[in-house]
Amino acid sequence: MTDTKKVLSFAVELGDILLRNGAEVYRVEDSVLAILNSYDITDCDVYVLSNGIFASADEVxxxxxxxxxxxxxxxxxxxxxxxxxSLCREVCAKNKSIEDAWEKLAEYKKLPGYRLPAMIIATGIGCGGFAYLFGGTALDGVIATIVGCLLRIFLHFEAGMNNSKTVTNVLGSIVISILAFAFAFTGLPIHYDKIIIGGIMPLVPGIPLTNSIRDFINSDYLSGSIRLIDALLTAFCIAVGVGIVITIVQLCGGGAYL
Structure with missing residues (x-):
């Protein structure tokens, strides 16, 4: 006989980790239901929000x-x-027992991300590419690459301070703007605005915005609204950070650069 609680616990734990790492709401719901159904638990309900999971099985x-x-x-x-x-498919195909799946789940939960040097290089290249893409010169791209690398280093150390996402985005955009103006004040023939545009790209909430649209398309209006608000708040924080630095530069007589 199937141990309902054991299967449900595993399915919800897998869904929890999926959702924490940015999976779409419908993907989490489908994964939890697929695991339950594969163990002949058909009397079940699963409701997933962007920040919560509600599940029940064999209620009667x-x-x-x-x-x-x-x-x-x-x-x-x-x-x-x-x-x-991949683990979900293996469990549904009965290629792996729940006990073995729990071990794999614990392993995948601790799966490390990219190393800091790789993140610094990737962020720098991305920022430089976007600065050039949005009309900057080759020199603008080089400066934006440097700014992007410094931003990644700043975000790495700032993460250890356990600040809220709002504070992180505001501080990050301030750092980008300060660096852009610092290079501009050296007299180099660069466009500070293109550098700022390229530099803020790692902070731009592209994936949350895309996921919110996908949630709306799948009729998950509440989750879509939550992700959309999160994306808009992030964009607002970026604008605030950049606006603060530009305003200070204007007040200090840096109008020639604006």
Missing amino acids: TEHASSMIRHVPMYPMHLARIAALN
């Missing part, structure tokens, strides 16, 4: 079980999502 039997999880929003980790999707 003596094996009834239900779970609720609060899932805070975390940075995305696509490698974990891919690994968990």
Whole structure:
């Protein structure tokens, strides 16, 4: 006989980790339901929000079980999502027992991200590329690359301060703007605005905005609204940070650069 509580616990835990690492709401719901159904638990309900999971199984039997999880929003980790999707398929195909799957789940939960040097290089190249793409010169791209590398270093150390996402985005955009103006004040023939545009790209909430649209398309209006508000708040914080520095430069007589 299937242990309903054991299967439900595993399914919700897998869904929890998926959701924490940026998976879409419909993907989490499908994964939890697929695991339950693969163990012949068809009397079940799963409701997933962008920051919570509600699940129940076998409600009309003596094996009834239900779970609720609060899932805070975390940075995305696509490698974990891919690994968990593969694990879900293995469990559904009965190629792996629940006990073995729990061990793999614990392993995937601790799957490390990219190393800091790789993140610094990737962020720098991305910022430089966007600065050039938005009309900057080759020199603008080089400066934006340097700014992007410094931004990644700043974000790495700032993460250890446990600040809120709002504070992080404001501080990050301030750092970018200060660096852009610092290079501009050296007299180099650069466009500070293109450098700022390229530099803020790592902070821009592209994935949350895309996921919110996908949630709306899948009729998950509440989750879509939550992600959309998160994306808009992030964009607002970036604008505030950049606006603060530009305003200070104007007040200090740097109008020639604006």
